[in-house]
Amino acid sequence: MVNKKARGAKQLQKDLTAVELEMMNVIWRIGPCLGGAGARAPAAAARAGVTRASPRWCAILEQKGYVTSEKEGRGHVYAAAVSKxxxxxxxxxxxxxxxxxxxxxxxxxxxxxxxxxxxxxxxx
Known part of the structure; x- marks a missing residue:
């Protein structure tokens, strides 16, 4: 998978929240992952009431420039656009x-x- 919209760290202007950072740590640790109903959210996300890696949270990370997405089947595969x-x-x-x-x-x-x-x- 190619990160078509990958950005360098210098272009990132918005900080990650605690939940977003934990989600990014999962992506950095395991690599590209499928977002949607089958994906489990990290512990911080679950504490905040998020029970799965919802497209909404992944879209926020994508808008901030931290992940890219590609359509795969009925969901999207999210990959880090910025290294840890x-x-x-x-x-x-x-x-x-x-x-x-x-x-x-x-x-x-x-x-x-x-x-x-x-x-x-x-x-x-």
Whole structure:
């Protein structure tokens, strides 16, 4: 399957909600998936009252540029349009810009101050 409408992380303007992020984590983990009645929603989606990966939720992700879709049978196959690594990089840039006054060193200082990291973790 070819992601015809794939977009780069720099073009994404809207953040993912917690439910959308959990749905994306499923897509990143298992790859392209069928949306519709047979698909199960992730736990966060179920907690929000969504019991299946509905076309509505997948359409929102597609509008935001995070997934692409292709018609297959009576449903659609949804695939990630953005890699998890690209989303991580974009998220970090937004956090640095919005929370740490654009200074990545402040983020690193806060992370080191608040997390107990083993010496071998610092070397990797």
């Amino acid at each position: 690594e690209s989303y991580q990089a974009l998220s970090l840039k937004r956090i640095v810009r919005n929370v740490f006054d654009g200074a990545p060193s402040l983020l690193v200082q806060r992370l080191l101050a608040s997390e107990a990291l083993a010496p071998e973790e610092l070397r990797t």
